[in-house]
Amino acid sequence: MAPPSHCHINANNGVHHNSGGGVPAETETEPPLMQGSRHLDAEEFRRQGHQVVDFIADYYASMGDYPVHPNVTPGFLRRQLPVDPPSHPEPGAFAAALRDVRDLILPGMTHWQSPRHFAHFPASSSTVGALGEALAAGINAVPFTWAASPAATELEMVVVDWLGKALHLPERLLFRGGGGGTLLGTSCEAILCALVAARERKLAEIGSRRIGDLVVYCSDQTHFAFRKAARIAGFHRDSCREVPTCRGDMFALSPAELRATMEADVDAGLVPLFVCATIGTTQTTAVDPIRELCAVAAAHGAWVHVDAAYAGSALVCPEFRHVTDGAEAVDSFSMNAHKWLLANNDCCALWVRRPSLLTAALGTEQEYILKDTAAEGHDVVDYKDWSMTLTRRFRALKLWLVLRCHGVEGLRGHIGAHVRMAASFESMVRDDARFEVVVPRQFALVCFRLLSPEKFGGEKTANELNRRLLEEVNATVSGPYMSSANVGGVYMLRCAIGSTLTEERHVHEAWKVVQNRAASLLRKMEIIYNVLA
Amino acid sequence: MAPPSHCHINANNGVHHNSGGGVPAETETEPPLMQGSRHLDAEEFRRQGHQVVDFIADYYASMGDYPVHPNVTPGFLRRQLPVDPPSHPEPGAFAAALRDVRDLILPGMTHWQSPRHFAHFPASSSTVGALGEALAAGINAVPFTWAASPAATELEMVVVDWLGKALHLPERLLFRGGGGGTLLGTSCEAILCALVAARERKLAEIGSRRIGDLVVYCSDQTHFAFRKAARIAGFHRDSCREVPTCRGDMFALSPAELRATMEADVDAGLVPLFVCATIGTTQTTAVDPIRELCAVAAAHGAWVHVDAAYAGSALVCPEFRHVTDGAEAVDSFSMNAHKWLLANNDCCALWVRRPSLLTAALGTEQEYILKDTAAEGHDVVDYKDWSMTLTRRFRALKLWLVLRCHGVEGLRGHIGAHVRMAASFESMVRDDARFEVVVPRQFALVCFRLLSPEKFGGEKTANELNRRLLEEVNATVSGPYMSSANVGGVYMLRCAIGSTLTEERHVHEAWKVVQNRAASLLRKMEIIYNVLA
Structure with missing residues (x-):
């Protein structure tokens, strides 16, 4: 073509x-x-x-x-x-x-598969991921109950356990450990399902009309998906606490701040319900301290969900395993295999420690749903009761193909290569005194900015300078495409490495474009400065 | 193979x-x-x-x-x-x-594409539908904002207008008429989005803490998707009124009953919020009277959503247009093009009369979401604000291919053929005095049952007899696969014709199997009866 x-x-x-x-x-x-x-x-x-x-x-x-x-x-x-x-x-x-x-x-x-797509987070594509989608679309089953497609349901049960194992998740979140998982479309759905399950459990304890007394918690870095889920689930805007983070903590949710916030709510007669912790926030890939947050939540019987939408894929590498320390205490965990694990959009895995809480909140029984005599008396999984939707696609086929055709080691190699490229980009930024790495890189996202020379106004003009820089970088013919973050008042560029087609040379070329545009921008400012001076 | x-x-x-x-x-x-x-x-x-x-x-x-x-x-x-x-x-x-x-x-x-799959509702597949999915999976874009994939967003805007036009929907639900549509995964999502939009609008009027005073309405035939959506959206189980239906009304929601229920709620200090009307209920394809229901709802400022998940596809045929009489007064309308319109799972279209109500309830703005300079100052659609999820797939491509490669007339032919086959099945049932068509066929679903001879207990044993009949039919090698309904205490078999591969001969063969199994069952009962007599 x-x-x-x-x-x-x-x-x-x-x-x-x-x-x-x-x-x-x-x-x-x-x-x-x-x-x-x-x-x-x-x-x-x-x-x-x-x-x-x-x-x-x-x-x-x-x-x-x-x-x-x-x-x-x-x-x-x-x-x-x-x-x-x-x-x-x-x-x-x-x-x-x-x-x-x-x-x-x-x-x-916008070509999300371009090797020069560094914006947002990757939409990870692979041959087997795309063809898994094609195969599922061709078969076109609707596995809403076990009976509605037994093999599709069982493959999903197998593959979420496989994936959980590959990501080093605690056994208790897997079917083999008494928990279980499902494949949804997006993290928004996963968070909403967990939140509704938590809400129904708590209302059953404290009285079903007390939704207005429940409080949910996140940080000011938590993805909007959580506030969206809370709004959908009927929580008042005032019932959502966004705990402020700071650069000194690398923008992670502070357990001490969370404890203080929860205690103040309890003192006010409110009921802590739910903590949404994040491994790899959207803006800067901050990692919230899971073990400590679970301890705080446990004191109030609050549900802890971990949103690892992006960084969950990195857990396939043992060197990142420490970021899930304490995860055996969480109630639910989700990640998007379509973001960085070659599984094509969409494929969000959600695991819960107690599936019965999910099905109690989201389950249904109606006569017209065909009972399968083979399933009677067995403890079968009907995935329609695990999510917001009844109709669903056969996503397990795609993920099974990805795991099988790459193997865990293949996926480690894939993630590792991107992490190395990001480290390389980060060190190039550090080697250029005109720039700053705003937040130390944790996975394969580099958050950086051009420093504004003091005579141009320093910090006061830095954000505007970087806005212009991003615009010029993105407007460069055959150049990279990046996005931005604004955290703690600091505007920065985000270079998220994760497109399957990206190679080391694309990263180097991207950095050259950034350097060239920055030099040109600084020259223009110099001219204007001299004219005005 | x-x-x-x-x-x-x-x-x-x-x-x-x-x-x-x-x-x-x-x-x-x-x-x-x-x-x-x-x-x-x-x-x-x-x-x-x-x-x-x-x-x-x-x-x-x-x-x-x-x-x-x-x-x-x-x-x-x-x-x-x-x-x-x-x-x-x-x-x-x-x-x-x-x-x-x-x-x-x-x-x-379970082979949903089998020509002998007559259970549930069809999962309509076509060459272009499946290949449209494959193509979208290959491109693998994430069109969550206009900027994140301009062509994907614009194609979605075009194709929902095309589909609305093809289905004879009121112009005011289309972009061209000041409304607008989007493509979601399932009706569950569509109903939930509409419900949350209605809830936020009403709470803004009456006070944001009064969620407990809101009441939502449906019939006892409304799909569980609605009660599930209401539960997710934070409505108490007691806040959902299921208006009883009767066989005399063909199980349609009665406007008079709805009015009485709403007035009683208002008298009790409650606030009517939302009516979920159905065109083509899941059990028997009942059609609720849209015009009259809208009039009742309007008196209380309640939102009316029409769930046409299954029968929406039939609206492509002018002869079914009357079932949407009065739809210009509805607030939202949804149908599943993946059920019966060759668009492969999943593809639910949702239209709303006032998109601003949807985006007010579900919208977000965050700095890290890339602003596109080209989009500034334009009234662009960012579909992330139209649904529960941020990440989404490029479903428009598939639906555009389906409409383009079949044309409206092609889709009419497709639907018409199934309707004729269903009419044929229905008349075969009517021609056999041992059977009864329980509810007159409206689209391509035939609800029927075997009558229980008086000496075997008549009505008292009829349900059990038909349960056995369904089991035996479904257990027949190379036989049809059907499902059941239980409405007003009457258990019946459902024969839903809509698999793309189904031809007239499959319908005739299916009926032969039903007749043979029924004859065998009646013989067995006769023997038992004689032994016991």
Whole structure:
């Protein structure tokens, strides 16, 4: 596939109906519209499926040539697509649609798989992860109960235990240790499920109408997913305590602060319910001290959930195992295998110590749900009772393929390579006196900033300077794409290394771009300074 | 692919390490474990991707030969898989894994794509639906904001308008009419989002601490998804009114009953918040009268959501348009395109009349979320603020492919064919005096039962008789797979026609099996009766 020669796509209205030059040969041979069961015809699937595989392979092969982020303005694509759906497909609709994906859609995408994508956190992709999704989509089962697809349910039970083992999680969170896990879409769902389970347990103890007395806790660095979950679960905004963190603690949640906050709430007649601790916060990958936080929470019978959305993947490496010290006391733990463990979006694993609390809060029984005689009398898992949704996808297949085809050692190698690249980036930043590493790197995210020379206003102008720097870096043709954080009033650039295609050279090139843009920016400021002086 | 010759799979422990007979040729040529960026190598993807496409195509080709539901007992698969993940992949891991999918996993699945799958509701699959999923998984973007993947966000905006138009929804629910839609995973999520938006709006009016005074309404036929959503959203069980329905009303929610219930609540100082109406209930596809329910709700400022999870797909046919009469007054509307519209699991569309209410309840703003300069000053949609989750998949691509490659007329043909088959099944039931159609068919679900002869106890034994009948039907080798409902104390069989591969002959064969099993059952009862008499 040829990458676009420029990022702005051409306006060509009525794309449904154009069949001009460059029409692939397959258009002519595409059979006419199918009816009935032909919508899932094996040979048609084979023919079009091979086209799709080649399309994706071509995309991967040319990935490095795309700008990571497109230069488009809102409405660019809407304006080019018909207002109404087609009544009838145009001839060769599938091939035409693939062409539009190539010519209209891909040029307007942010390419998360680009080796130069360093923004946010990675959306980790792999051949087996993508093909696991494809395989599950092809099988298209709905494993909401054991009976609704026994193998899908059992594979999920096996693979969450495998993953937990690979990540060195405490046995008590695994099925083999009396706990258990499930695969959801996102950490938002995982946190919400845990929170609702905790809420229902506590309300059963203290009285079911006392939701207004419950208090939940996090730090000012906890991902918004937690506050969103708390809001959805019916907690008043005032019932969510965000314990302030500081740079001296590397922005980790302080057990002493948590204890003081909880005690003040208890003194006020309120009931501590839930602590959301994080291993690897979104802004700076801070690690909250799990053991100490659990001890504080235990004094009040509060549930502790660990959100390891990003850094959970790193736990596959023994050298990071210490960050889960004390995790045998947590009530629940979640991580996104789609972020950094080659498992493609989406794949969030949630483990709980007491699955019965989850199913008590989220379970259902209705007559129309088919009882399977084989399942009767057995303690089967019906995953519909483990999450917010009833319908679910067969995510276990993908994760099983990833673990099986890479092995734990393969995943360690994958994570280790990124960590080494990040260490390399970090040391390049440290070696340049114009820059500062704002927070020591823990995993594969480097938080850094350009220092503002004293004569330009020092700290006062630093944030603005770095905002400009990020803009210029991201606007560089064939350059890296990064994002930012603002912690404790300090604006910084985030370079998150984790794209599967990223190699050492991309990291070096990225740093060169940052240095060059910084030099240019400082030169411009010098000129302005001299003019004004 | 050869289907399994029997449903019980062979116990062959340590499946990771077997590489005995029948190893496909590709094993020998599979290159050794890749490192780093090789995990997403274009040529490796191409090679393995073609294997997966052929695997799925072979599965479709042999689908009719699988028993719909496997004859397995709990633990059958867990016992055959290693307890721990592999440290290193075995040689030819990918090919070996595919063999295990074929030999261990598929024989333990319920085959939702079987032409003889008539249970629950369909999980509608199509070539373009499955390949749309594959394509999105290959691209693997995370379109949580416009900037995070502009084309993905805009395609979603276009395609929800297309779908709404195709389903004859009121313009005010579409972007073009001032509303707007989004693609979520399931109806559970859609209902929860709408409920939280309604709750936040109402609490802003009446006082943010009054969640305990709010009341939500549904019928005794409303899907459990609603009660689950209400529970998650912090509503007390006593705050959910399930209005009883009756057979005379075809189990629809009665506006008069709703009005009386709401007025009683208001008299008790409570605040009506939310009505969940259904078009096509899960048990019998009852249709609640939207216009009248909206009028009742409007008197109390209550939000009306329409859950058309299943029957929403049928709205593509003009002959069903009347079931949405009055929908211009609803606040939100959702349907699952993955149920019956060829869009593969998962794909739930949610439309709201006032998107600002959704984003006010679910929105977030944080510094680390990259602002795109191109988006500044534009009224862009950031879909993370439209749902419970931040991370999301690029579902729009699949739905766009489905609409484009089938066209609205193609989808009408698809739905129409199933409706005709269901009508055919229904008339066969009616033509057999031993049976009864319990509720007149509305879409493509037939609810029926075997009448219990008076001498066997009539009504008193009818439920047990039909339970036995369903068990025997589902246990028939190469037979259909159906589910049941229990409404108003009447147990009935459900024959939901909607599998893409189902043809008229499968429906006729299914009916023959039901007749034969019923005849056999009645004979057995006759013998027992005579012995006892």
